[in-house]
Amino acid sequence: MDEPSPDTLRVPGAALHYETRGEGPLLLVIPGGSGVAEPFDGLAERLAAQFTVAVLEPRGAPRSPLDDPDAEQSVEEHADDALRLLDLLSPDAPAAVFGSSSGAITTLALTARHPDRVRRAVTHEPPVVEVLPDAERHRRMFDEVHRAFRSGGVEAAIGVMAEGFDAPAETPARLPGPEAMARMHAGMPFFLDRIVPRFTRFVPDTEALRGSGRLIPAHGESTRGRLPARPAEHLAGLVGHPAIAFPGGHLGYTSHPEEFAAALAPLLVP
Numbered sequence: 001m002d003e004p005s006p007d008t009l010r011v012p013g014a015a016l017h018y019e020t021r022g023e024g025p026l027l028l029v030i031p032g033g034s035g036v037a038e039p040f041d042g043l044a045e046r047l048a049a050q051f052t053v054a055v056l057e058p059r060g061a062p063r064s065p066l067d068d069p070d071a072e073q074s075v076e077e078h079a080d081d082a083l084r085l086l087d088l089l090s091p092d093a094p095a096a097v098f099g100s101s102s103g104a105i106t107t108l109a110l111t112a113r114h115p116d117r118v119r120r121a122v123t124h125e126p127p128v129v130e131v132l133p134d135a136e137r138h139r140r141m142f143d144e145v146h147r148a149f150r151s152g153g154v155e156a157a158i159g160v161m162a163e164g165f166d167a168p169a170e171t172p173a174r175l176p177g178p179e180a181m182a183r184m185h186a187g188m189p190f191f192l193d194r195i196v197p198r199f200t201r202f203v204p205d206t207e208a209l210r211g212s213g214r215l216i217p218a219h220g221e222s223t224r225g226r227l228p229a230r231p232a233e234h235l236a237g238l239v240g241h242p243a244i245a246f247p248g249g250h251l252g253y254t255s256h257p258e259e260f261a262a263a264l265a266p267l268l269v270p
Contacts, residue, residue, distance in 0.1 A: 002048060004037070004055070011084050013071060017063035018056045018085060022048025025119075026090040027268060029053060030082060032101025034187025035061030038180035042173055042257030043264075050265055051096070056085055058106065060190045062183045073194045075202045079109035086117050094119040096268040100253065101125055102191070102199045111215055112208040120268050123235075124218045125228045125250050130203045132234055138164070138227060142200040149192040154185075157192045165250070167223050172254040206238040215239050216267055220249035 004019035019037050021044055029040055037055040044053040057064045058078050086095050094117050099107030104126035111121040129138035141164040149157035176184065209215045217236045219229030228250040229243075236243035246263050247256035 002045070004041070004044070009085055009088060011059070011081050013068065013077075014059035014064055014066050014081070016056060016059060016081055016085070017061070018054055020052060020054045020089070021045070022051055022053050024049075024051045025093065026086070026095035027051035027053050028082060028086060028089075028095055028097045029055040030058065030097065030099040030103035030106050031055065031061075032099070032103040032105075034184045034191050035064065035103075036176070036180055036184045036187060038176040039172070039184075039251070039254045041176075043253045043261050046258060046261035047265060051268070052089070054085065054089055056082060058103065060187075060194060062186045073198055075105055075109045075199055076113070078106040079113055082106055082110045083114050083117060086114075097121045098264065098268075099123050099126070101127065101250065102195050105199045105202050105204075108204040108209070108215070109202070111212075112205040115208070115212060115214060118214055120216065120270060121214055122216045122218050122244070122264060122267055123232065124246065124253070125220065125223065125232055126204075126217075126235070127200050127228070128202055128204055128231045128235065129200055129227075131206070131231055131238060139200070142196055145192065146197050149189070154188045154192060158188075165223075165227050167220075167226055167228050167249050170222075170249050170251045170255040172251070173257055174254075204235070206235070209239045211240050213241070213270075216241055216244055218244045218246055220252045221245045221247060222249040222252075 004021045006019050009016045035058045104123035111118045145160045148160045217232040219232040223229040247259040253260045
């Protein structure tokens with residue numbers, strides 16, 4: 001098993017940690033949640049025979065510190081970070097991008113703003129609830145997640161989110177090591193306090209994304225019809241590409257990495 005090669009990209013306002021492995025055309029992976037790379041190890045290992053897989057830990061993640069810890073976060077700035085990494089690792093050719101959860105929201109913005117740099121983008125369960133007809137209900141839920149974090153901490157907020165998602169529990173095929181687990185826990189306060197309130201209000205530019213063939217909305221088989229999947233299902237109609245169902249649920253890349261990689265790989269090649 002090839003170990004990932006870590007590196008740092010200096011960008012305005014932050015130092016971004018990223019890891020690469022494999023050979024071939026670039027596949028950029030953008031995590032959600034706490035932004036830690038290790039949950040994607042199983043997926044990356046299986047795709048490294050076909051792609052140079054780069055996992056970007058977004059600004060504000062434990063290994064991608066901000067120059068100003070109090071800086072406001074925006075989807076557009078995170079998309080600009082992703083673009084800078086694409087320009088570094090694949091300057092002469094557009095790349096494939098896979099984003100999950102809030103990382104899928106970044107991927108939506110990146111693809112709409114810089115279509116010439118993205119060959120194919122797969123967005124797995126982006127919580128862009130603003131595209132839903134019942135957006136207000138879900139907006140209130142994410143507001144309650146933020147209030148719960150401010151008043152009761154990470155566990156309280158995760159409890160509210162789990163109830164709102166109403167999704168089946170998932171067991172990782174391989175648990176991250178203790179250092180990665182510690183980073184995952186350390187990254188949750190930033191995610192709940194700074195990412196959730198801003199990213200879940202993001203409205204994707206569906207006009208820019210419609211009919212391009214670049215964007216593939218995706219969701220988990222086990223979350224079909226539930227909140228984690230519904231934005232992707234609805235987005236499919238707005239951009240003109242059927243939503244693809246992947247093995248597992250919101251964290252299917254950790255619970256079913258082999259099957260997930262097998263389903264993802266052919267989508268990344270036009």
